[in-house]
Amino acid sequence: MSESETTTTATRHATAPGDAQYLIDVRDASVSYPSENGPRTILNNVSLRVRQGELVTVVGPSGCGKSTLLRLVAGIQRPNQGTALVNGHPVSRVTRDCGMVFQNSLVYRHLSVADNIGLGIMLEKTNLLERGATLPARAATALVWEALHAGRQLGKRVGLLPRVKLDQETVATAPLQSKALDFIRYYRVRRQSREQAYDLLEDVGLSPADGNKYPYELSGGMRQRVAIAQALIMQPKILLMDEAFSALDERTREEMQDVVWDQWTRHGLTIFFVTHVLKEAAKLGSRLICLSQYWVDETTGKQGKGARIVVDRQVLGAAQKPSEFVNNAEFTTLVEGIGKGFDVKKLQREGAFDLSHADAFRITSSPPKKELT
Amino acid sequence: MLRVFTKLPFWARVGMGFLPFILLGWFYMSGANDLRVKEAQTGGGESAASTKLMPLPSEMVEGFHRSALTPDPKGEIRLYVDTWASLKRFVIGITIVAVGGVLIGLYMGTFPLIDAVLYYFFVFVKNIPPLLLLPILFIYLDVGELSKIMLVVIGVLPGVVLDARKRALEIPREELYKAQSLGATDQEITWSIIFPQILPRMIGSLRLNFQAAWCYVIAGESIAAAAGIGYRIFVLRRYVAMDVIIPYVLWATIIMFVLEYTFQWLETRYRWVDK
Numbered sequence: 046m047s048e049s050e051t052t053t054t055a056t057r058h059a060t061a062p063g064d065a066q067y068l069i070d071v072r073d074a075s076v077s078y079p080s081e082n083g084p085r086t087i088l089n090n091v092s093l094r095v096r097q098g099e100l101v102t103v104v105g106p107s108g109c110g111k112s113t114l115l116r117l118v119a120g121i122q123r124p125n126q127g128t129a130l131v132n133g134h135p136v137s138r139v140t141r142d143c144g145m146v147f148q149n150s151l152v153y154r155h156l157s158v159a160d161n162i163g164l165g166i167m168l169e170k171t172n173l174l175e176r177g178a179t180l181p182a183r184a185a186t187a188l189v190w191e192a193l194h195a196g197r198q199l200g201k202r203v204g205l206l207p208r209v210k211l212d213q214e215t216v217a218t219a220p221l222q223s224k225a226l227d228f229i230r231y232y233r234v235r236r237q238s239r240e241q242a243y244d245l246l247e248d249v250g251l252s253p254a255d256g257n258k259y260p261y262e263l264s265g266g267m268r269q270r271v272a273i274a275q276a277l278i279m280q281p282k283i284l285l286m287d288e289a290f291s292a293l294d295e296r297t298r299e300e301m302q303d304v305v306w307d308q309w310t311r312h313g314l315t316i317f318f319v320t321h322v323l324k325e326a327a328k329l330g331s332r333l334i335c336l337s338q339y340w341v342d343e344t345t346g347k348q349g350k351g352a353r354i355v356v357d358r359q360v361l362g363a364a365q366k367p368s369e370f371v372n373n374a375e376f377t378t379l380v381e382g383i384g385k386g387f388d389v390k391k392l393q394r395e396g397a398f399d400l401s402h403a404d405a406f407r408i409t410s411s412p413p414k415k416e417l418t
Numbered sequence: 419m420l421r422v423f424t425k426l427p428f429w430a431r432v433g434m435g436f437l438p439f440i441l442l443g444w445f446y447m448s449g450a451n452d453l454r455v456k457e458a459q460t461g462g463g464e465s466a467a468s469t470k471l472m473p474l475p476s477e478m479v480e481g482f483h484r485s486a487l488t489p490d491p492k493g494e495i496r497l498y499v500d501t502w503a504s505l506k507r508f509v510i511g512i513t514i515v516a517v518g519g520v521l522i523g524l525y526m527g528t529f530p531l532i533d534a535v536l537y538y539f540f541v542f543v544k545n546i547p548p549l550l551l552l553p554i555l556f557i558y559l560d561v562g563e564l565s566k567i568m569l570v571v572i573g574v575l576p577g578v579v580l581d582a583r584k585r586a587l588e589i590p591r592e593e594l595y596k597a598q599s600l601g602a603t604d605q606e607i608t609w610s611i612i613f614p615q616i617l618p619r620m621i622g623s624l625r626l627n628f629q630a631a632w633c634y635v636i637a638g639e640s641i642a643a644a645a646g647i648g649y650r651i652f653v654l655r656r657y658v659a660m661d662v663i664i665p666y667v668l669w670a671t672i673i674m675f676v677l678e679y680t681f682q683w684l685e686t687r688y689r690w691v692d693k
């Protein structure tokens with residue numbers, strides 16, 4: 046068995062506490078949605094453990110529950126049964142532990158590239174009041190407060206308003222002054238966040254000139270780079286990527302794979318990468334997981350409901366180099382079989398591969414471009 | 419010619435845009451001229467009265483100057499007094515709608531609990547014909563300013579609320595999850611992520627509601643007011659003073675036209691919308 050553990054047994058880890066050595070620990074998680082024909086099971090007793098620094102790619106056909114599994118880890122979705130732990134703690138909501146990159150380059154279209162990337166820093170450093178309004182509203186508020194303050198002072202000078210004692214006056218004007226200071230501080234924090242964003246631009250393959258552009262001025266690939274930088278700037282424990290490159294053309298997709306690979310090798314990130322493209326999953330991942338609706342219930346011998354992990358392979362070990370990979374014909378057959386229709390059940394029946402096999406494999410058609418350092 | 423992909427130069431578009439106005443003017447002037455010819459042939463009588471229905475531009479300028487721009491016995495210039503009175507009602511009403519409507523709609527689109535409480539209420543209120551509420555408003559709130567402003571608010575607010583809600587719901591939930599993963603609280607998601615994105619749409623929504631709001635102001639004034647464009651037109655109606663009524667209608671249209679284009683310009687400031 047590989048270090049990574051996959052199981053379909055329902056009783057396993059049922060009540061065990063979170064294991065700190067696993068950054069992601071999904072235990073017997075099942076997810077089902079109500080539908081017209083009764084509850085539809087998406088995930089069925091899925092268990093998965095991911096160590097820090099792994100680049101896990103999850104592959105499977107459309108609708109097999111890949112994104113649901115990612116949403117469990119992210120805290121967007123709660124399991125009907127089982128648990129999902131991140132860093133040893135049950136996930137109940139979205140937290141800063143997980144950075145997210147979605148399909149369709151979801152960057153905030155009302156913010157410039159630099160502001161998009163620096164948004165997390167802004168949110169971290171400014172308080173709710175400052176963030177609770179848009180820029181014009183903030184400017185207007187500050188101006189109104191200042192005008193009121195000036196009006197009060199003028200009114201007192203010319204005798205229209207009664208003069209109050211110093212201590213009362215200090216109390217009365219303190220909020221006004223703090224508003225003005227907040228306004229100044231907001232710009233200072235914004236400048237800092239933009240500086241940090243500019244530092245990160247080149248890391249993800251963007252030029253400093255792109256910093257002031259708006260998302261609509263960028264190509265799909267560039268927007269996705271912004272989305273990755275936006276997540277990376279917060280230094281999350283896990284980077285969750287859901288079909289992040291599926292809307293991109295082949296060439297841009299390969300460029301973006303390089304960006305992810307580069308970030309993984311340089312920063313030792315833990316990445317959970319969901320894709321329906323097998324080639325991409327095999328090329329990019331240090332570990333490949335295949336989710337499939339095709340599996341046979343061990344007790345009944347019938348087709349099971351919902352998706353389970355049917356393949357979990359270490360594609361690239363942390364200490365291995367691509368040249369040391371085993372060119373395994375069995376795994377190539379599996380990859381081809383999965384690629385044709387993800388009909389793992391049929392392949393199993395035909396004895397095309399043995400799930401208990403746990404050697405390191407390599408996809409002959411697309412070896413990883415870069416070596417681990 | 420009449421083809422789907424015909425591209426017209428700017429001057430041609432502007433020139434052709436004037437065509438309907440020219441045609442309308444020509445029809446009006448023909449009618450006015452016919453009435454005057456008939457009057458000259460019959461030597462007055464009924465025709466003399468009917469010429470008042472279609473005054474010539476020179477008569478309108480003269481009538482408008484006399485009635486609206488010359489100080490009345492109280493020393494007030496009526497056009498200024500009426501415009502100020504109507505605009506005041508309109509602006510206060512629209513401001514309440516803009517602030518309240520966007521705020522309520524934003525929170526409904528963001529927080530399911532608030533949506534669950536308010537959605538059907540606003541759908542119901544939206545379907546009440548506002549003008550039918552006018553007598554009720556006059557009874558409850560008297561015939562002062564408040565009833566007219568409330569008519570604008572009741573008439574326009576539900577639509578703006580539901581539009582703001584819809585716009586907020588249209589924002590992909592993934593954007594909100596992502597903001598959460600960057601450390602944003604619910605309020606921060608509301609004000610830093612959703613509000614800036616729906617703002618341009620809401621400017622457009624308000625712009626489209628200007629016409630309705632203006633109608634409600636005029637309708638309210640026509641029933642009970644001491645000043646206002648609607649009030650003046652309905653007073654002048656008794657005297658069939660078309661030489662003043664038509665310029666007043668044009669003036670009310672110009673005010674809306676300027677407001678409409680100002681808000682259209684505001685919308686274009688947000689270049690990222692629809693891209």
